[in-house]
Amino acid sequence: MSLFGKYVKTAAVAATALGLAVGAAQAEKKDLTIAYVEWSDAVVATNIIKTVLEDKGYKVKIVPLSGAAMWQAVATGEADAMVAAWLPATHAAYNAKLKDKVVDLGPNVTGAKIGWAVPTYVDITTIEDIKKDPAKFGGKVIGIDPGAGLMKASEKAVKDYGLPVKLVEGSDATMVAALKDAYAKKEPIVVTTWTPHWMFAEWDLKYLADPKGVFGGEETVNTVVSTKLKEEAPEAYKILDNFSLSLDDEQKVMVENNKPGADPAATAKAWVAANKDKVDTWTK
Template sequence: MRARMLGVLLCLALAQSPAEAADKQVRLAYVEWADAVVATNILKQVLEEKGYQVKTIPLAAAAMWQAVATGDADASVAAWLPLTQAAYYDKLKNRLELIGPNVTGAKIGWAVPAYSSLTSIEDLKTKSAQVEGKVIGIDPGAGVMKTSEAAIKAYGLPVKLVDGSDATMTSALKDAIRQKKDIVVTAWTPHWMFARYELKYLADPKKAFGDDESVNTLARKGLKDDMPEVYAILKKFKLSIKDEEAVMAENEEKGAKPTETAAKWIAANRATVDGWLK
């Protein structure tokens, strides 16, 4: 009987209360762009090393920002600033915390194959026929699409921005390169297509796409107090463009799993990861 009671007491001592269990749950919101998939999977596994239960929540860009602002998500490492997602930041900045960049030297714009005779966005005023009067884009709600529409107006271009997705855009790029044809696609760095293909950005003399961007970490209000360890890791979490693009390219290989490529990167970059956890 005494042994049984000791066993019950031990189980009670080890069991987490609902509040304690909730303290170990972290919700990460992200957009299903190739770079955000890489960063979110790496961060998820790093937090799991520290004993957290991590739920990743794929959302559209606007919904991602909203989820962090309302506290439905604890954090995100997929916020592009100062231009791409400026509208979301301006609307919600008082309801969330911008921790800061996790990737620097990011960029958005229009890209073409390296062999293309096009060198500037202005070239499309007279050479739009080379690309059938089209700029191949991604999902219509994306920041790069809104900026692309503004660029078409700013330059007065006789081209149409074609809605699609990251997958349809890169598929069109692949087909054009295979046939050695001209094509203009909406582009951003980091992206695996720059690791896979020889590409170049079109010059943007009017700065319609702004200067360099950064990919930033967002946190819900109160995270610093509720989860100081998680907050500290988020503050230190940083990736290089080269690393992200390499993992993104791996994710595009047949049969690749983002969880496995993230684990491989963590194993190969243990010193960096340990620095986040100190």
């Protein structure tokens, strides 16, 4: 082969390689789906990361699901990510079953907690104290959505502490509504809850001590993504990997979301606009 022929062949190979590289770069997946549970903190975090990704050119769909369905969606690739995986205790069962089918990018919030709480005007301090007069609380503990990790732990608490009470199923919204009504009347009430949650900013509440450790210790809220995301959308993967919020960040936005007529998408956009320095650490 002539020198010229070698040159042409080499150039053609280089051009082909360059074309493949450009094609790969252009092929980054731009349509993303993020699953979440309709807990107040997850609504905040999910809308914030949605806003950030959309500002970077992604089209992001957010889908509310139960905890189990959220994990399953990411494990099967139906959803690309979630920023609402409570570990190590709350979502322990889901994690044990699906951890080999997802990628855990680690905490986006630290210092989280689950348990039972009462208004500070209620004169009990531990879960065991409920047994002294369960009728004072109507024989009930007000819960959230059935199947949630918090509800599973609450079922165990009722059993382990031998409490003659009924765990009432509902949602974050119905639990808060019951608390708001009881608080206005200064009536005793026990609710299932977690931190971060805006209700701790709204009312004077206290966690009940859990001497048996049913609810575990400090939790983290983790970002978990599909096994395909790093290859399909490396820039989105990087942003999700860098994403983090403080408890204070979340609770402030939760309070905004609780105002009449508030739109979680709008409050998230306002937070992102006001916290450019922090957001830049996720996207650079």
